[in-house]
Amino acid sequence: MLSEILNIHVAITGLSAADNPYPGLGIARSLRYAQEFGGSISGLVFEPLSNAAYNNAVFDSIYLVPYPAAGNEALFDRISEINEKHSVNVIIPALDSEVLIYTQIEKRLYDIGVRLLLPAVSSVKQSSKNLLYEFGLKNGIVVPKTFILNSAEEIRPRSSDTGIPFLLKGVLSDARICRSVEQGESEYINLFDLWGYPILMQQHVAGEEFDVIALADKNSETAGALVMKKFGLTDKGKAFAGVTIEHPALIEITRKILKCLKWVGPVECEFVCEKESGTSYLIEINSRFPSWLYLAAASGQNLPLLTLKLALDIPFEPLKSYQTGKLFFRTVTDTDLSPLKLMELAAFGEVHF
Amino acid sequence: MIIAVTGLNTASDPSSGYGVIKSLKKANHEGLKIAGLAYEPYETSLYDKDQADKAFLIPSPSENRKEFIKRISSIKSGYGLDILIPNLAFDIPAVADLAPELKRMGIDTLLPGRNALYKIMGKTPAQNPVNPEATSFPDNRATGRDQALFASLVKNPVQGPSTISSFSPDMFSTALLADRKSNLAGIVSVKKLVVSKGGSMWMGLSVETGDFALKVEKFVRETGWVGPMTINTVSNERGLSYISGIHPGFPDWINFAAGAGVNLPAALIGILTGEEIHHSSFRAEPGRLFVRMSVDVVTDINRFGAFSLTGELET
Numbered sequence: 001m002l003s004e005i006l007n008i009h010v011a012i013t014g015l016s017a018a019d020n021p022y023p024g025l026g027i028a029r030s031l032r033y034a035q036e037f038g039g040s041i042s043g044l045v046f047e048p049l050s051n052a053a054y055n056n057a058v059f060d061s062i063y064l065v066p067y068p069a070a071g072n073e074a075l076f077d078r079i080s081e082i083n084e085k086h087s088v089n090v091i092i093p094a095l096d097s098e099v100l101i102y103t104q105i106e107k108r109l110y111d112i113g114v115r116l117l118l119p120a121v122s123s124v125k126q127s128s129k130n131l132l133y134e135f136g137l138k139n140g141i142v143v144p145k146t147f148i149l150n151s152a153e154e155i156r157p158r159s160s161d162t163g164i165p166f167l168l169k170g171v172l173s174d175a176r177i178c179r180s181v182e183q184g185e186s187e188y189i190n191l192f193d194l195w196g197y198p199i200l201m202q203q204h205v206a207g208e209e210f211d212v213i214a215l216a217d218k219n220s221e222t223a224g225a226l227v228m229k230k231f232g233l234t235d236k237g238k239a240f241a242g243v244t245i246e247h248p249a250l251i252e253i254t255r256k257i258l259k260c261l262k263w264v265g266p267v268e269c270e271f272v273c274e275k276e277s278g279t280s281y282l283i284e285i286n287s288r289f290p291s292w293l294y295l296a297a298a299s300g301q302n303l304p305l306l307t308l309k310l311a312l313d314i315p316f317e318p319l320k321s322y323q324t325g326k327l328f329f330r331t332v333t334d335t336d337l338s339p340l341k342l343m344e345l346a347a348f349g350e351v352h353f
Numbered sequence: 354m355i356i357a358v359t360g361l362n363t364a365s366d367p368s369s370g371y372g373v374i375k376s377l378k379k380a381n382h383e384g385l386k387i388a389g390l391a392y393e394p395y396e397t398s399l400y401d402k403d404q405a406d407k408a409f410l411i412p413s414p415s416e417n418r419k420e421f422i423k424r425i426s427s428i429k430s431g432y433g434l435d436i437l438i439p440n441l442a443f444d445i446p447a448v449a450d451l452a453p454e455l456k457r458m459g460i461d462t463l464l465p466g467r468n469a470l471y472k473i474m475g476k477t478p479a480q481n482p483v484n485p486e487a488t489s490f491p492d493n494r495a496t497g498r499d500q501a502l503f504a505s506l507v508k509n510p511v512q513g514p515s516t517i518s519s520f521s522p523d524m525f526s527t528a529l530l531a532d533r534k535s536n537l538a539g540i541v542s543v544k545k546l547v548v549s550k551g552g553s554m555w556m557g558l559s560v561e562t563g564d565f566a567l568k569v570e571k572f573v574r575e576t577g578w579v580g581p582m583t584i585n586t587v588s589n590e591r592g593l594s595y596i597s598g599i600h601p602g603f604p605d606w607i608n609f610a611a612g613a614g615v616n617l618p619a620a621l622i623g624i625l626t627g628e629e630i631h632h633s634s635f636r637a638e639p640g641r642l643f644v645r646m647s648v649d650v651v652t653d654i655n656r657f658g659a660f661s662l663t664g665e666l667e668t
Contacts, residue, residue: 019365019549021647029648049547051555054644232364232395240364240397243654298651325654329397331363332371334645336612339558342642 005308006038009087011063011079013044014094014288017052020238021330023289024094025052030297030304032058037305042082044091048346054335056353061086064349068097076105082350083112090115090311092266092289092304096172099287100124115311117265119216119287126261127285129171129200136282139260141253143282144203144272152188156181158201167202170195175237177204205281207274210247211239212254213289213296215303216263217310217318222255224303224319226296231327240330242292244299244322250280257282266307295328355433356622357388357425357460358405360440360602361396366551367645370440371398372608373618374405379611380619388432389668394661400652402668407432410664414439414447422451426458436461436625438618445601446470461625463533463580465601472576473599522587524548525594527562528604529569530617531578532624537570539620541610541637552585554606559613559641565594566636581607581617609643 010031014024024043031037040060043053046067053062063082066074082088091114093102102109103118110116119127126135129146136143144167147158159166159181168187169175172195178184184201191199214225227250232241254269268290270283289303296303300322309316345351356377360370374387389396389405392413399408409428414421428434437460439448448455449464456462524545530538540562547556562569569584583604588594603617610617615637660666 017646017648018547018555019551019553019647025646025648049556051547051644052646055646234365236365238365241395292649294649295651326651327400327654327657328649328651329364329395329400330647330649331397331401332367332645333648334375334608334643336609336641336643339640339642 005036005305005312005314008039008089008308008312009042010039010308011042011044011082011088011091012094013065013092013098015043015045015050015052019234020236021052021291022094023291023293025055025058026291026294027092027094027289027304028055028058029294030302031308033294033297034302034305037308039089042086042088045345048342054337054341055333056335056337059353061350061352062345064345068101072101072105075101076108079105079109079114080112083114088114090117090308092307093118094288096287117218117307117311119264119267120262123261123263124287127263127287129169129284130198132282132285135260139256141257141260141282142279144205146200146202148198149188149201150198152185155184155188155201159184162201162203165204167200167204169200169202171198171200205272205274205283207272207281209239210245210250210271210273210280211242211290211292212250212269212271213293213301213303214254214258214267214269215306215310216258216265216267217316218264220258220262220264222251222258222318223310223316224296224301224306225251225254226299226301226322227251228292228295228328239292242295242328244295244324244326246324253280253282257285261285266303292328292330295326296322298328299323299326354382354384354435354622354626355386355388356436356438357390357409357428357434358438358440359390359392359411359444361389361391361398361405361408363398364395366549366553367398367605368396368440369603369605369607370438371404372605373438373440373603374398375608376611376616376618377622378403379608380616380622382619382622386433388428388434389666390428390437394657397650399660399666399668400656401650405668408660408666408668410660413444414451415443418447418451421447422454422458425455425460429458429460434460436622438462438621439464440602442600442602446474463530463621463625465579466577469577469579470601473578473582473601522589524597525560525586525588526554526557526604526606527565527569527584527586528581528607528610528617529573529584530581530620530624531573533579535574535577535579537566537573537635538624539615539617539635540566540569541613541615541617543606543609543643554604554643555645557606557609557643559609559637559639559643561639562636581621606643606645609641610637612643613637613639613641 014022017025042061044065133146165179176187209230215223217223227247228242230239266289268286301319358370360368387405389408412420527542529540542562543557545554581603583600585598586594
């Protein structure tokens with residue numbers, strides 16, 4: 001069984017890693033960190049200026065793939081084309097926007113020998129920001145009160161339910177803390193301009209922020225999970241430092257969430273533990289690995305490696321413990337190379353290191 | 354020789370101290386040790402074992418000069434310190450002011466005087482002394498290969514439609530180093546291909562500085578500049594270039610310059626010591642591609658705790 005992991009070809013997406021990095025490079029680094037993995041890794045990118053794909057210490061090849069907007073068919077055709085040249089065993093999509101697309105072509109990819117480990121479309125939809133509050137109510141999971149706004153006029157009446165301050169969120173990304181109704185009305189316009197409908201209005205919970213990275217097997221059982229406490233935030237509110245901690249209660253809530261959602265594959269659950277009550281609120285679910293996932297591998301839970309085993313139906317042992325007190329810091333690495341590699345990728349749609 | 358470097362935060366938009374250390378290490382000078390000086394324990398590149406040999410927490414020279422000198426003096430006597438390279442907008446002027454005092458302590462710097470700093474720091478692009486309307490740099494017509502590269506980037510061959518519709522405005526950045534007599538010791542320019550909102554460069558291409566080097570040389574002489582400087586320019590659709598910023602200090606991408614043949618931090622050491630510690634040509638090789646990416650390093654919370662408490666970190 002070991003040889004199957006040693007010799008496989010894995011393709012990974014999400015390879016823009018600048019000031020707000022996607023998880024792709026962390027996934028590839030985690031696999032290279034694992035002694036059991038000796039296979040090859042390809043990066044799948046939408047455009048040639050995807051910086052992390054040029055890390056030739058972890059990637060063997062880069063392939064251009066169509067943007068999600070090109071649709072399922074175009075993506076399937078391109079993956080088939082790549083697969084014919086260089087058999088792909090597993091793809092690990094690393095962007096929220098791709099998960100639904102890959103889920104929809106999962107069966108067809110399976111038929112050509114390409115495996116995925118992803119949740120069903122219904123699971124992803126239930127976990128979306130605009131349905132999370134209802135999901136929490138139905139399943140006994142504490143989620144801050146959340147309302148879908150159709151216009152800025154709804155902010156004032158809704159503020160009696162959420163309290164002040166409250167959060168306004170774009171449905172895909174972005175969140176603003178609003179300390180008055182007037183500020184909310186102004187931020188509504190900003191968010192609408194950036195993200196369009198719908199805008200979400202959410203109760204603001206003050207407390208410490210925790211993230212749980214987890215992996216669910218094909219029966220939605222937790223195959224691995226680790227809790228990270230955010231230790232430092234960039235001016236964009238993203239964690240640039242975080243420490244692994246023991247928090248059985250958050251692991252248990254995550255386990256319940258995965259069961260209730262019938263989840264399969266990687267996930268990140270974000271929580272805020274309220275200062276006064278100690279209640280843990282589920283803030284968000286991301287249907288992919290988080291950008292800080294290398295911390296998990298370095299702390300004893302190599303979840304990308306486990307993803308390969310689960311996707312390929314290789315027997316595995318669930319990961320139940322990890323080292324606490326491990327701290328990640330975000331920094332940079334760089335390389336300089338001939339621009340021919342970039343030209344080759346742009347001209348031929350693939351490059352090999 | 355022990356060189357101290359500030360500006361070590363690489364969490365989001367990297368400070369240039371990271372690249373200065375990489376450049377100095379590339380010079381491979383025998384007996385060289387790097388002391389990382391941090392204003393707070395969160396300066397993330399400190400925890401990268403390939404960076405500084407030892408790190409120290411220091412107080413801000415702009416807020417408390419006496420404490421700063423006291424701390425630098427204790428580092429000098431405890432660990433040793435021969436040269437100090439500040440890399441942040443706030444500490445460059447403060448350290449420049451303290452340069453005579455540092456010199457008396459046996460610590461050398463290569464920094465401009467207050468007058469030169471005033472000449473560049475309060476300038477808006479409209480007042481810019483390099484006469485932006487007449488600037489012919491940046492020149493990306495330098496080689497046919499570059500031209501082919503830019504043309505090839507506008508389409509994704511597996512999809513058909515253009516994925517990058519325009520490179521306008523083009524962004525360029527020039528790093529230079531002036532000696533104590535305000536003569537240029539080296540100059541290197543890049544075209545920025547991927548830039549964050551904060552302005553840091555994540556992918557870039559080295560380009561010919563062209564005639565712009567002559568204007569820069571004149572500007573450096575007239576301002577009486579000493580030490581490193583960064584000039585950012587943008588060019589519009591008609592090819593006219595405008596200065597978008599002039600900063601004292603090295604740019605965030607300075608280690609790329611070393612890869613393209615111009616190791617300005619090593620040249621700085623050479624100027625201060627009077628010895629050639631690494632070959633650094635005057636102009637860079639055009640057409641090198643620089644790629645930077647964000648990565649996480651993992652350490653132990655106890656190391657962070659010990660650094661916060663003791664102010665010293667063995668890397």
